[in-house]
Amino acid sequence: MGKYLKFLTLFLGLVFIGFFIVSVRLLILNPLLLSADQPGDPSRAKSFHYAFFMPSSDYSFFNSLKAGALDASDAMDCAVNFNSINEDMLSFEMASFSGIDGIAVFVYDNSPAVLSELEEISRLGIPIVQIENEAIIGSNAFFIGTNSFDSGKSIGRIALFAEKNAVHIALIYSEKNPGLMSDANLVEIGLKTTMGDRLRELSTGRTSLNPIDAERVVYDLLLRNPDTDIIVLSDMNDTLVAIQAIIDLNLVGQIQIIGFGEDETIREYIRKGVVLGSIVRNPYRIGYSAVMALKEISTIGYTSAYIDTGINILTRAEVERVHNGSLR
Amino acid sequence: MRRNSLWVKLLLYQSISMIIMVFSIGFILLNSLNLQNIAYERFQEEHYFQELQTDLSEIQKPLQDYLTGWSSSSLARLLFLMETIREKIPEERPILPDETELMKREVYFLIDAYLARVNNIIEQKRGRKVLEYTANYEESIKLYSHISARINSISLSGFRFQLKEYRGFLDLFRKIQYQNLLLVVIATFFAYALLLQMGQNITTPMFDLSQMAGKLSDGNFDVPDLHFRSINEVEQVASAFNQMKKSIHHYINELKKQKEMEQQIMTERVRNLKMEQLLKRMELYTMQAQMNPHFLFNTINTGVQLAIVEEADKTAEFMENLAKLFRYNIREKKFFVPLRHEVEGLKTYYNILKIRFPKTLKLVLDYDEGLLDRFSCPNMILQPLVENSVLHAFKKKNHTGTIMVRIVYEEPVLVISVKDDGVGISENLVKDLLTPHSRDYQLGPKVMGLENVIQRCYFLYPEHDDAIDIKTTQGEGTEIIIRLHTEVEPCIE
Incomplete structure (x- = not known):
């Protein structure tokens, strides 16, 4: 009995100390109390x-x-x-x-x-x-x-994968990628340089910051230029919206897309052949x-x-x- | 007060329990205060920016008043407010990698720019540069709007941050409350366990003590000493108890020894009493034999003189020997007498017997003359032995009876032997005679002489069973041997 009581006391004492340490630790190490984790901690000054x-x-x-x-x-x-x-x-x-x-x-x-x-x-x-x-x-x-001329050349290199001798490319700029838009001439020169005679016609369009604006632009473009072979997008979001629009219009295989950006969905569509390729910036x-x-x-x-x-x-x-x- | 005493222990355990409880409760209080402080600090900053925004808004009216009406009081108020704001914003503006903190820093710079612009406006107003101060005023309004928007953003950001923190704060508070509760419960149990242990430290030794006391009361003093670690008082009680056990054991042993000694003394006294009884019997025997020795001695002397007067020589010789015998018996009252006296007494006695039995009794004495003066022997041992032979040995014998008295020294034992060639003694009688008498034994009247000598030898030399021996053969005679151990003090009180 005495031995058990001694062990019990020792056990409770240890539990008390352990629990107290855990409690103090919880309090001290809590992010709310750690000044080092507080936004106003002066030691983090830059x-x-x-x-x-x-x-x-x-x-x-x-x-x-x-x-x-x-x-x-x-x-x-x-x-x-x-x-x-x-x-x-x-x-x-x-x-x-x-x-x-x-x-x-x-x-x-x-x-x-x-x-x-x-x-x-x-x-x-x-x-x-x-x-x-x-x-x-x-x-x-x-x-x-990125260099806009290089971007144009890259677009041209992808477009060469299209199995057509003379293609009509529609280049859709976007406010979401203003660099490309402001250097549109450089992009186009780069594209022409790469494709040469295989570029039959080049038309352009422009999407705003509206995330679904690309659908409207694609419809307009196809309405105006029904013989378009390749649509080039300059924004990843626009690319996804445009792909969906092509699918909805049942033009897969007839019109190919050159996308912008890297995304799992875009990769999947490239594998399926809906998207010819994509320009990827970092x-x-x-x-x-x-x-x-x-x-x-x-x-x-x-x-x-x-x-x-x-x-x-x-x-x-x-x-x-x-x-x-x-x-x- | 010793460190291990009951009071100190009680005080210590009570203090530990109280400290644990106070500590736990203090810890809880500290936690609560800390949490309150956290909450307060979080809102304090928000409050500061709200104040700053209020101060900035208060500038607008005096500025406008000054620009429209040259109001000096407005200017004073304006300058005062500007100074107040300057004092409020910190000079040290560390660049901290946090969106809100960077926003705060921007606000301080924007306020600097705003105050500088207001200062410009005042200067331009004084210089009546209407176009400049009008344009600047418009810019200042824009700046003010932006500052307000920024402060609102900070507030919103702070509010969002605090909202996010609030959940963590609540979680922390809940956790701490639960932990505090558990801490108090554990502390309480711990304190109880401590008190129980202390109680047991006292009660267990007491129980052991009571068990030991029970065993001692049953007379079992061989129980081992109690040793345990407890408080001083209990340890002292245990120590005293162990000491008491030893003391009682010692006293009881002493009492036993004393009792044994008393028993020995009593035995000794009884033996002495028996001795005295024997001596008295011997005296009685002598007295019976002598009737009135003095009267008889005087009468015999008178008889000797009468015989001399009447020239009866044999009668005179007989009477003289008889007188000598009486004188010896009367004179020797000691327990031990020189051997010569005893031999002389025997010779006198034999002279008397020779007149009574001139042809039927022969006494042979065989001893070294030197022994007679060298050793002593118990009084009256030779005559009773010879008398015993004369009275009993030759009753049925027709030839001359010979009694041989032999004294030799076989270092360190003086051997005195009285041997007759009479009828012998039956084995049963020998056995009875050689049996040392108990205290209750009553001496028979018929065997006073021989028995007296035998018992006296046993009493004088209680440690030596061979002090006296009887060798007898039916029809051939009896030899009574007395062995006196000369190096041993005879037992005489």
Whole structure:
């Protein structure tokens, strides 16, 4: 009895201590109490603050770009925040008063207000990194993104997979990808350079920031140009909407699509032959490179005026290879 | 007060229990306060930005009043509010990698810009630069709107963040409450277990003590000592109990020894009493034999003188020997007498017997003369033995009876032997004679002489069974042997 009681006391004592430690640990290690985990923890302070201005769209392109920028800011001694350029123009206008060390801007339309504000920011000496669309030229304005001429050439290379000698290509630009739209002539030159005589006719269209605008544009285009062989989209969302429109119109096989971006659905349609291929940019790399460029400007005073983040093309052979590889 | 005493232990256990309880409750209180603080801090920041927004909104009216009516009071109010806002916003603006924190930082810079712009407007108003201050005023309104929008965004973001945190806060609060409850329950059980253990530390030894007391009361003193670790008082009781057990055991042993000694003393006394009784009987025997020794001695002396006067020489010699015998018997009152005295007494007695039995009795004495002065022997042992032979050995014998008295020293034993060639003694009688008498034994009147000598030898030398021996053969004679151990003190009180 005495021995049991001694063990019981010891056991309860240990349980009490253990429980107390667990309790204290729970309290101490709780994120609510950890100052290190609190947003206002001064120990996490960085040296530079950069603001990103982009369309407030929940596209995977922008999400990847943000992820790249955030990872870069974590890796480097800087902090970034993201502002809407289309819905909150005032923030963009007030950027020069916000105490920021530089901005990265994705100009989706070259409106006079945006351009003048960019000029003003540039005049105030705040470094500007223009993503995908080189809206202004200035000593402290830099470009980062894909080369539009290369993009046109890539589109042409994919179009060559179409088993037709003379094709009619419809190029649909998008406000969601303003860089390509603003350099439309470069894209088209690149396309023509690659296709040569096999390009019978080239028509263009344009979608807005509306996510389902592509359907309307495809209908219009096909109405105006019923002999269109290939439709080229410049945004991933537009690509998905356009594919659905072609399927709905029962034109699969008759009209082929060159998409934009990489997505499981797009891959599946490439494998099935609905989509001829896709132009793939690397938004993560773009975001990361933008922060890296801003940091370089802040610390050493300059960076490369033109940074090409490159593009890839996704064809049926590539998708099949990956698909078969994953099956094995 | 010793560290292990009951009071200290009670105080210690009570204190530990109280400390645990107070600690648990204190911990709970601390947790609650901490949680309250967390909640307060979260809202404190929101409150700060709301105040900032209010201050900024208050600027608008005096600014407008000043611009429209040159109101100096408005200007004063404006300047005061501007200063108040400047004091409120922090100078240190760390760049923190968080959307809301960056927004806050932006707000501080925007407020700086706004105040600078208001300052410009005031200067331009003073300089009557109408176009400039009008344009600047428009810009300031835009800036103010943006600041308000930003603060609203911060509030919204903060609210969302807090809403998200609130769930975690509630979860944490609930968890802590449950844990606190469990902590108190465990602490209570722990405190009870401590008290129980202390109680058992006291009661178990007490139980063992009572068990031991029970065994001791049954007379079992061989139980092992109690040893246990408990409080001082109990340990002292146990120690005292062990000591008491030893003491009682010791006293009882002492009493037993004393009782045994008393028993021995009593036995000794009884033996002495018997000795005295024997001596008295011997005296009585002597007295019976002498009637009135002095009277007889004087009378015999008178007879000796009469015989000399009448020239009766033999009668005179007989009477003289008789007188010597009486004198010896009267004179020797000691337990031990020189051997010479005893031999002389025997010779006197034999001289008398020689006159009575001139031809039928022969006494042979065989001893070394040197032994007579060297050793002592119990008083009156030779004459009774010789007398016994004379009276009983030759009753049915027709020839001359010979009694041989032999004294030899067989170091360290003095051997005195009285041997006759008479009829012998029956085995039963020998057995009876050689049996040491118990205290209750009553001496018979007929065997006083021999029996007296035998019993005296046993009493004088109780440790030596061979002090006296009888060797007898029916029809051939009897030898009575006395062995006196000269190195052993005879038992005489």
